[in-house]
Amino acid sequence: SAVISQKPSRDICQRGTSLTIQCQVDSQVTMMFWYRQQPGQSLTLIATANQGSEATYESGFVIDKFPISRPNLTFSTLTVSNMSPEDSSIYLCSVGSRLVVAAFFGQGTRLTVV
Amino acid sequence: KNEVEQSPQNLTAQEGEFITINCSYSVGISALHWLQQHPGGGIVSLFMLSSGKKKHGRLIATINIQEKHSSLHITASHPRDSAVYICAVSISRGAQKLVFGQGTRLTINP
Numbered sequence: 001s002a003v004i005s006q007k008p009s010r011d012i013c014q015r016g017t018s019l020t021i022q023c024q025v026d027s028q029v030t031m032m033f034w035y036r037q038q039p040g041q042s043l044t045l046i047a048t049a050n051q052g053s054e055a056t057y058e059s060g061f062v063i064d065k066f067p068i069s070r071p072n073l074t075f076s077t078l079t080v081s082n083m084s085p086e087d088s089s090i091y092l093c094s095v096g097s098r099l100v101v102a103a104f105f106g107q108g109t110r111l112t113v114v
Numbered sequence: 115k116n117e118v119e120q121s122p123q124n125l126t127a128q129e130g131e132f133i134t135i136n137c138s139y140s141v142g143i144s145a146l147h148w149l150q151q152h153p154g155g156g157i158v159s160l161f162m163l164s165s166g167k168k169k170h171g172r173l174i175a176t177i178n179i180q181e182k183h184s185s186l187h188i189t190a191s192h193p194r195d196s197a198v199y200i201c202a203v204s205i206s207r208g209a210q211k212l213v214f215g216q217g218t219r220l221t222i223n224p
Contacts, residue, residue, distance in 0.1 A: 009154070033211065037155070042200065042214040090155040094212075103147045103162065103202065103212060108155030 002027055006093050006106030013083055013113050020079045021109045023093030028073035030096070034066070037090040037108075046091075049076040083113045117141050120201050120215035128223055133188040135218045137201030140182065147212065148175050148186045149200040157200070160186070191222045 003026040013019050023032065032049040046066055047055040055068035070076040080087050093106040118139045127133060137146070148160040161168050161175040163184065168175050172191075177184040188195055201215040 042216045043202075043212075044214075045211060048211070092155070092157060103149060103157075103159045105149075105157035105159070108157065110155050 002029060002095050002104045004093060004095060004104055004106040006109060008109055009107055010110040011112070013111065015084050015113055017083055018079055018081045019083065019111060020077050021091055021093070023076045023078070023095075023106055025074045025095050030073075032070060032076045033094040033096075034068060034076070034078045035092045035094060037092065039088070043092065046078070049078075080111065083111075085113045087111065088113045116216070117213050118201055118203055118215040120199075120218050122218060123216060124219045124221075126221045126223065127191055129192055131191050131222075133191050133195070133220065133222075135186045135199050135201075135220070137184045137186070137215055138182060139184075139201075139203050139213075141203065141205055141213070143203040143205060145204040146177055146184050147202045147204070148184075149202060151198040151200060151217070153197075160199075188220075193222045193224050196221050 005024045007022050011019055034046040035043040036046050037043045045058050046061045047057040047068055049055050049068050049070040051070045051073055057063060065081055067079045078091060088111055091109045091111060095104050121136045146163045150158045150160050160173060163175055163177040165179060172189045174187040186199060198217045198219050200217045202212040204212055
């Protein structure tokens, strides 16, 4: 199993500002993912964070709005840029490897934009 | 139509009742996951299934690959079981990209 530490756990931000969310894993993992869960909705994949290269974004998500870093195999950040109230969601980090088919999630970051 | 459908969307029951949550999917999968999400937002993995049945405490998960259907059962339900239960499938072998159902909000009243 993997233990994932995600922070902050929640934040209230002013529109137009940016927030960076951190995800730290206690072991080296091949794959790290960032998800968004809008109020009352299921989870939607934002992007796959790739170590040493640009993240792979899903349709509807762009790097300018959600820049992602992954400097090593245990750490990634997601930035929500130029926030608007529509960005109010729970953001979750998830990890896995090609050898282990399991779902490990961070505690989530509950973001409210006012 | 979503690739992963759950039913019911909401379920309220009395403490002690037997609970069943259903999940149907329309794509080929390498694994199916049952997840639990508490009000704070964090998600805990309950089961990962590729065939058959698994049991952990009062929780039982089954999957029928031919019918593309899975069920999560809770025996002797308790108010602390109140949470959102999410079915998710791994489509690609070895990849962790998941497709999620809408979730089932379960409330167990004392």
